Amino acid sequence: MRRVNGLATLHRAISVSGGATATQHRLVQVEMMSTSSTNSPKISDRVAISGPSVARGVAGTMFFSVVAASLSQEVHAKEPLKSVNLAPKEVVLYQYEACPFCNKVKAFLDYNKIPYQVVEVNPISKKEIKWSDYKKVPILTVDGEQMVDSSDIIDKLFNKLHPGNETTDSDEERKWRGWVDNHLVHVLSPNIYRTSAEALESFDYITSHGNFSFTERLVAKYAGAAAMYFVSKKLKKKYNITDERKALYDAAETWVDALNGRQYLGGSKPNLADLAVFGVLRPIRYLKSGRDMVEHTRIGEWYTRMEGAVGESSRIKV
Template sequence: MIMSIARAGNICTNSVFRNGHVSRGLSMATAHAPSITLFQYNICPFCHKTKALLEYAGVQYSTVEVNPLTKQELKSLSGNYKKVPIAKIDGEIVNGSDKIIDMVLNQPTISKALAARWNEDGSENQCMSMEEFRSSESAIFWKEYASDELAALLYPNICRSLSDSYQAFGYVRDVDSFSPLQKVAIRGLGSLAMYFAASKVKCKCDPSQPRNILSTKIILFLSLLMFSRILLSQERNY
């Protein structure tokens, strides 16, 4: 299990990094790219997980900042789902980061462009195609790890105190669609509500050590990626 995860980690990092630089995305004909609008909270880790894929794939998209108190921006969408992210992809409403990512990856233009990127790495990726990797044990592991072990721990860290939570909600100052009164209300009430919500998450682990727990998860993630490079180097020597 660890060996397959490590191999997958090497594939992922080699696909993202080029000579020490982070790849900013793929070039594709914008005329054939899907129209994507993402309804988000600026500090939502699952929204950022979704945007990371869109930006890596070079997909143009627009965002709508949702008022976390009223969620007025979501009332025009069908259904009772009131969490973020929500995406409108070519007019179709898609709820939740995992479903959005799956639908984006299934778009023909994006899938073709990503497959080309995958094949750029040559022999390192010849053991499986991108489609095979997406359904592999390793891909499922990393997908769950990103959501359950990393993203889920971000709120308890950025909102671990009332002061930290208030600071995190400072983003509302730059949201032009919010009125001055809304900005004051969101930063005051929103930061208070998020502090108590984050406290519930902390209670499920060690409430006094949210940053140590997140650091441990990140170290494990980086260690597996480093191990994957060592493993690949050894395989090449045989």
């Protein structure tokens, strides 16, 4: 399966400076890999590998919150982690700051108050994840064990925190988590790169929060924005989107309808689906598309509730 997203295209946007057509062509070649390895370096090795660029990348985060499940079969609300004994000791998230999948994982970590370190991956060299066979982010290492793929990571963490409670994920919760991965994320790129001004705004955000060298930042901002403007048109076709804003508003309304008057999909507390929707929307919330979405749909109240429920980031500042 092939997918394209903004950060994934930067490598191509930067390395291909010769013409929009060639750039676009390469941009859509982004391979989505799904391999995994359990070999992760010790944190001291990782820091040595990462060097000063990671120190830079590690400064600046987005945050979210989490979930823990109740034992109830009916209400699948989640509670912040109470027992610190079950909490992992060393959690490291390899991420791109603006990546929706990474933000989904952060939502879970923050909500559950699980402290974690962040290693901001340079999307061009990816040298910070050279040690792994998996070439996408997020990658999470938990006490040395590598986890990949945002939904799998969240499932594994949840099971670690709640041993024996693997079945508390309701059909409804599963359905909406799937909707986030299979629908909502595909609506985002066509929106944040919809016009040249929005593409520039998005890349300004991406490059100022990501791990780029000075030159990469300059080139990425303009080449990336131009390239993604064109790529987003291809994405619209690929996912049968005719009007990207309408698709975003429809998705927001669909989600509010799913809440069906409840504070959260999980009832009185967010569940994993609430955290997934919140997590992927968070990087766009204060871009033009996110502002428009809140202005033109009913999602704002739920979103603000989620900001409160998730609270402060539990990221360890280094």
